[in-house]
Amino acid sequence: MRNDASQYTDQELCVLLREQGTSADAAFAEIYSRYSSRLHAYCVKILRDYDEAADIFQETLIRFVQSVRDNKEITNVPAYLLRIARNLCLNAKRDKKLTTEPLDYMLVSEDRSYEKKQLLDLIDDALNKLSDEYKEAFVLREYDGFSYQEIAEITGLSLSNVKIRVVRAKNQIRELLHPYIKELL
């Protein structure tokens, strides 16, 4: 193995991950380092519950490793991760609807500066006012940085549909935040 796991491509890391031992550990660590932030952000923003998001986050990575070790061919690791997470999140949300809706105050921000906290909270609030489809499109684009094509692959939508959803979601967010951002800018 090369000295630095960051030198490997995702596909090479997947091959290493199929082995056992330190190589697999290092390969997983590198994949984790590359994509855990996007995966975590998606789970948190879609579910709006850190504990639940943590569970889905963990389950996603476990299923990913299982898939790799089952020799499943994975061409786009981040998209594959997000596809797993998306399915798990959809299941979780469906199950949750049967019980209770989360309350806004159940998400309490950590210590941040007042302004930052305000704007981030406002973005969160605006995001939560979007429909699930628009919210997902916004999160995949803005938090996870996927291209429209990748979002289409993850969600199974057509490219034009993705474009519509992302643009409308961003416009809605901007409209919701417009009065506040104007003061902050």
Place this chain on the structure above:
Amino acid sequence: MNNDLDLSFEDKIQLYLDGELSKEAEVGMFTAIASNESLRETFREMLSIREEIRNDHRAFVPSPLLTERVLTTLGMGIPAGLMTSPTIGIGTTPIVTGAMSQMWITITALLSALVMAITSVYYYNQTTKYEGEFVPDSPNTITNNSNSNTNFENGNFASFSQMLSNIVEKSNSLEFQPSERIIYRYIQSPTSGKSTARNQKIENNNFENQTLKTIIDQKTKDLNDIQFQLDRANTSIVSEKQRSEQLSTQIQSLNEKVNSIETIRAELQKEIDALKLLKNTENSITKIEKPIAETPAEITSKDKKPKFSLSIGIRGLTSQSFPNPQLIQASETDFLNNIAISSLINITDNFSVGVEGGRENFGLQFSETIAPNTTVSYEKNPALLWGGLSVQGRTNPIESFWGIRPYLRTVVGGAPIGLLGKVIGGIELPITPTFSMSLATEGTFLQYSLQQNAFSTRKFGITYGVQMIIK
């Protein structure tokens, strides 16, 4: 939305920021932005939203506890640097810190806690000078906790503890998650100054007690958190050290393997070179129509094939004659009368032909009645010259018995009085390549006639001699 040119400028801005706007539409968008303040504002707002999202570290960074949980569940080791911060956000510089950075964070946290403690003591001293109320820090919590609006003015001092109890009850009833916290901060009341002095004093005392308790609890919790972080940092340092040692061992092992592989490679290269050489040699050999020989014996015989050699031998005899009819025993051991000289041409190493001759005593006996009462008896043991053709075969040297060579020789010839045949069988003992000694048994048959009567004599004995090979 298939054609970007048909979109509104707001939509075009969104697409442009996502890198999805076509080049043709870009021109129109920038022209519009240049002349439209509202569009410029939209542009700025979207950029600021995006920038703000990048700062949402809590969303982007899985907690160390979660990372540890994932790795533990997967049964993987915890690599250095992973327990802190993975790559954050999209298009931002990766923030990857190691255990040492974690240690500094912990130290910073400790110092911060110290400063906070000092500030809190100062704050605690100052609070006696103020009146006011505690409200939850979060606006959401305010709307959901109406009991928290309890005012302390007008001497309603006991209600503060009641308020906390209510909030706790309310919190429990809402099934707060363990990670959730309600943070209270003190807000000065605009109606302060209306309390009486006594009420003010009691209020201050209650306030002091509650504040002190809250601060102590909070600080204890902070210290526990810090201790936890410190323990984690220490664990990370130890883990990283172990990991480093493991990596060093692995690197050393890999280097050894590489050296080993290089050695094997060099050896293989040598073998390949040798094989190439051998192949070339074989190609050369195949040009020879037939090998000279395939076995050492063949080599010896083949080598000698074109060269005939002459073997000269001289041998003595010790034998006993058995004439027929046998009337007497006839024997002679005189060496000079029992000698033979041979000259054999070695056709091959194993086969020779030649001539042999010698002088030898033969016991002869004759007895016949030629007239009534007249019997003629003849008895003689003359030394007769004899000669004949000789054929000899011999084996290859028996290396396990000093290289001896068993041989068998037959002689067909004659003596002055009749025909003669000999059979000799024995061994040759090579002394040098050209000189050998022999020891054999010999049988001789002599057929002769006298006065038209046939007689014969047989002899058996031992012969011994030497041979010399002349090439």
